[in-house]
Amino acid sequence: xxxxxxxxxxxxxxxxxxxxxxxxxxxxxxxxxxxxxxxxxxxxxxxxxxxxxxxxxxxxxxxxxxxxxxxxxxxxxxxxxxxxx
Amino acid sequence: xxxxxxxxxxxxxxxxxxxxxxxxxxxxxxxxxxxxxxxxxxxxxxxxxxxxxxxxxxxxxxxxxxxxxxxxxxxxxxxxxxxxxxxxxxxxxxxxxxxxxxxxxxxxxxxxxxxxxxxxxxxxxxxxxxxxxxxxxxxxxxxxxxxxxxxxxxxxxxxxxxxxxxxxxxxxxxxxxxxxxxxxxxxxxxxxxxxxxxxxxxxxxxxxxxxxxxxxxxxxxxxxxxxxxxxxxxxxxxxxxxxxxxxxxxxxxxxxxxxxxxxxxxxxxxxxxxxxxxxxxxxxxxxxxxxxxxxxxxxxxxxxxxxxxxxxxxxxxxxxxxxxxxxxxxxxxxxxxxxxxxxxxxxxxxxxxxxxxxxxxxxxxxxxxxxxxxxxx
Numbered sequence: 001x002x003x004x005x006x007x008x009x010x011x012x013x014x015x016x017x018x019x020x021x022x023x024x025x026x027x028x029x030x031x032x033x034x035x036x037x038x039x040x041x042x043x044x045x046x047x048x049x050x051x052x053x054x055x056x057x058x059x060x061x062x063x064x065x066x067x068x069x070x071x072x073x074x075x076x077x078x079x080x081x082x083x084x085x
Numbered sequence: 086x087x088x089x090x091x092x093x094x095x096x097x098x099x100x101x102x103x104x105x106x107x108x109x110x111x112x113x114x115x116x117x118x119x120x121x122x123x124x125x126x127x128x129x130x131x132x133x134x135x136x137x138x139x140x141x142x143x144x145x146x147x148x149x150x151x152x153x154x155x156x157x158x159x160x161x162x163x164x165x166x167x168x169x170x171x172x173x174x175x176x177x178x179x180x181x182x183x184x185x186x187x188x189x190x191x192x193x194x195x196x197x198x199x200x201x202x203x204x205x206x207x208x209x210x211x212x213x214x215x216x217x218x219x220x221x222x223x224x225x226x227x228x229x230x231x232x233x234x235x236x237x238x239x240x241x242x243x244x245x246x247x248x249x250x251x252x253x254x255x256x257x258x259x260x261x262x263x264x265x266x267x268x269x270x271x272x273x274x275x276x277x278x279x280x281x282x283x284x285x286x287x288x289x290x291x292x293x294x295x296x297x298x299x300x301x302x303x304x305x306x307x308x309x310x311x312x313x314x315x316x317x318x319x320x321x322x323x324x325x326x327x328x329x330x331x332x333x334x335x336x337x338x339x340x341x342x343x344x345x346x347x348x349x350x351x352x353x354x355x356x357x358x359x360x361x362x363x364x365x366x367x368x369x370x371x372x373x374x375x376x377x378x379x380x381x382x383x384x385x386x387x388x389x390x391x392x393x394x395x396x397x398x399x400x401x402x403x404x405x406x407x408x409x410x411x412x413x414x415x416x417x418x419x420x421x422x423x424x425x426x427x428x429x430x431x432x433x434x435x436x437x438x439x440x441x442x443x444x445x446x447x448x449x450x451x452x453x454x455x456x457x458x459x460x461x462x
Contacts, residue, residue, distance in 0.1 A: 004096065005096055005100075008146075008149055025089075039313070048313065051370075060176040060179045062138070
């Protein structure tokens with residue numbers, strides 16, 4: 001479930017969690033990092049997701065996060081958890 | 086009221102402010118962002134500071150909202166206040182520093198007395214030999230040249246100039262699109278590029294409109310080259326020659342992982358765009374796309390395909406028999422590579438006297454025909 005949103009310098013991040021997630025802080029929430037593509041097959045969506053995971057894990061990232069790619073042409077949504085190393 | 090109450094209030098004001106921006110109601114959006122920022126500041130005050138992650142997210146959110154409300158003094162005050170503690174997680178420190186940098190950049194631009202086109206591009210180089218605020222001069226000079234080449238190419242694309250294979254951009258293009266370099270503080274080694282507004286008397290109205298879009302188009306091109314070089318780039322750059330050139334220029338920007346590990350490009354004044362990160366893996370994806378685009382062996386007498394590594398010593402693209410000489414790994418062995426006529430100068434120019442990787446077809450009579458060339462470092 002989408003729990004909260006918070007501003008960053010580049011827009012807003014959304015925070016998600018299971019339905020029973022407490023709402024009084026963001027300590028256990030996952031930051032949602034999602035994008036979409038209206039082209040490409042399932043392998044292209046998977047490639048895009050790998051890149052997104054790679055980007056989400058670089059540097060001082062706000063983790064844990066959930067990286068996702070919506071493939072409109074492939075009719076596929078791929079999601080993967082990105083945790084701190 | 087609790088952190089959660091204030092945060093919920095702030096979310097509502099911020100969502101309404103975004104809606105007002107989309108409707109063009111700028112004054113109303115600023116007032117709503119101010120209310121959202123005030124609520125977020127209250128949320129911050131109510132928070133248990135041992136909740137480190139929530140604290141970091143809330144502090145960044147409060148500063149970002151004051152920034153969007155146009156209240157720089159308040160935004161800077163809160164950012165400095167929290168950066169002065171040891172309570173924030175590293176991601177929040179980095180994001181607050183980035184927001185401060187954005188505000189400083191805005192103020193510098195206001196005081197510069199020079200008019201710039203919309204948008205600016207922040208380039209930051211990280212990892213490897215790079216330290217905070219410092220980097221090998223030759224690496225940075227090369228990156229600046231590569232970024233400048235991308236700006237000129239984007240301007241040429243936008244005004245629909247024929248694809249340039251040799252020589253520098255025309256004087257007209259250099260006058261139309263004059264990139265400026267600003268220093269950017271903090272984290273890694275960074276610089277900011279903006280484009281000066283061309284003198285109006287020298288412009289056709291349509292060209293002026295196109296040049297306004299150089300920075301945003303350039304970011305679209307780099308993003309498409311990095312994320313989806315085969316499909317998305319074709320939408321931004323329909324022309325195949327331009328597309329191949331942009332792919333090669335973007336590949337030049339990307340790290341090999343030896344000298345540095347990451348190059349980040351992002352707008353620093355837009356509010357809805359995330360950074361584009363080029364990693365060593367980006368090179369591989371672009372190489373894959375370029376190989377798919379490149380023509381099959383041009384000569385039926387081609388015997389095999391080889392990859393050569395060495396130092397690019399000479400370049401004569403204007404000659405009918407272009408010559409590229411490399412130092413081979415076995416010593417100073419010059420190797421001539423033929424049919425480099427399609428190679429564009431701003432792609433290979435910065436590679437002279439540097440390590441390169443050359444993909445070539447070898448003919449039955451032993452000649453090397455150029456297929457692709459890229460920087461090896």
